[in-house]
Amino acid sequence: MYVAVKGGERAIDNAHAWLAEERRGDPSVTELTLPQIREQLKLAVNRVMAEGSLYDPDLAALAIKQARGDLIEAIFLIRAYRTTLPRLGASQPVETAAMAVDRRVSATFKDLPGGQVLGPTFDYTHRLLDFKLAAEGELPVAPLAPASPETVPHVTGLLDRDGLIEAAPREETPPPDLTREPLELPANRPLRLQAITRGDEGFILSLAYSTQRGYGRTHAFVGELRIGRVPVEMDIPELGFAIEIGEVELTECETVNQFKGSKTEPPQFTRGYGLTFGQTERKAIAMSLVDRALRWQELGEDFTGAPAQDEEFVLSHCDNIQATGFLEHIKLPHYVDFQSELELVRRLRAEAMQIQEAAE
Structure with a gap:
């Protein structure tokens, strides 16, 4: 039971004022601007957009600034704001095969149509602090790279052509919208993918790591990782066709x-899938591993009891906003609850002492 704190409104107002002062920091230091956050903390902005389910780099930058860099708090702000926006319509499914890629790598084929495109990546950096960044200097200039092709085919298409990988599933009905309908279990794969892509990156990463260590028995290869821009199209009833x-x-x-095969399917490779806003490749890879682990039942595999295979465990605990709310509510006043527990412990101690004295 929650109880009000006397003088709480004044204390809360003062706390908000202090928070604003702490957020600003030393007034002698130039204040961060939203363009600076958007352009120079892009990966943080991308995570907030992905887990906040709202693609708007400017709003994500604003949320990060308001949250003092606390990304989960920023995600909370974005989700709360998202609920105030009107739903004007639904776009058509994006075609990732038409992506203008900035980065596209495959761990399964060295030479592939469209080539490997390393793009901007930490993969080959030395993980040493660059103290030159602490001093203002000239802008770095990247060498001109050869232009990437307009579109590049999916790598899994090479396996699909020879029947070596399961066919990509096609949903006949529109998937449920997790942002408008509550999660219900058991969930179909589209709903699971929505929950995982909104899930906390650290949680999904840990689950994916657990599958690699044997808790789920999924040994995966990255068939393809691609990052780039795709057009979004929407049907306009008045026009009778879709526009970008x-x-x-x-x-x-x-x-x-x-995949070893089953009574109905021959031995072949199976798919794990991840799709997220922005450049969030760690999340996308982890998501694809967890997606594959959760598919054990439809593929006729054994349930080993691994956390990543447990749909209820994964989907009920992956959302960092729900987890944060439930965790942080215990710091709110629980005076009545605690007093009842305190009286119970005192009574039990008194009874125990009486029994001990009687025994002596």
Whole structure:
């Protein structure tokens, strides 16, 4: 039971004022601008957009500034704001095969149509602090790279051509919208993918790591990881056709997993899938591993009791906003509850002492 704190409103107002002062920091230091956050903390902005389910780099930058860099708090702000926006319509499914790629790598084929495109990546950096960044200097200039092809085919298409990988599933009915309908279990794969892409990156990463260590028995190869921009189209009833309304940056990962076959399916590779807003490749790879682990039942595999295979465990605990709310509510006043517990413990101690004295 929650009880009000006397003088609480004044204390809360003072706390808000102090928070604003702490957020600003030393007034002698130039204040961060939203363009600076958007352009120079892009990966943080991308995470907030992905887990906040709202593609708007400017709003994500504002949320990060308001949250003092606390990304989960920023995600909370974005989700709360998202609920105030009107739903004007639904776009058509984006075609990731038409992506204008900035980065596209495959761990399964060295030479592939469209080539490997390393793009901007930490993969080959030395993880040493660059103290030159602490001093103002000239802007870095990247060498001109050869232009990437307009579109590049999916790597899994090479396996699909020879029947070596399961066919990509096609949903006949529109998937449920997790942002408008509550999660219900058991969930179909489209709903699971929505929950995982909104899930906390650290949680999904840990689950994915657990599958690699044997808790789920999925040994995956990154068939393809691609990052780039795709057009978004929307049907306009008055026009009778779809028009492009903008573009979004996406990260897509398809993993290739072993499959021994079943009574109805021959031995072949199976797919794990991840798709997120922005350049969030760690999340997309982890998502694809967890997606594959959750598919054990439809593929006729054994349930080993691994956390990543447990749909209820994964989907009920992956959302960092729900987890944060439930965790942080225990710091609110629980005076009545605690007093009842305190009286219970005192009574039990008194009874125990009486029994001990009687025994003596």
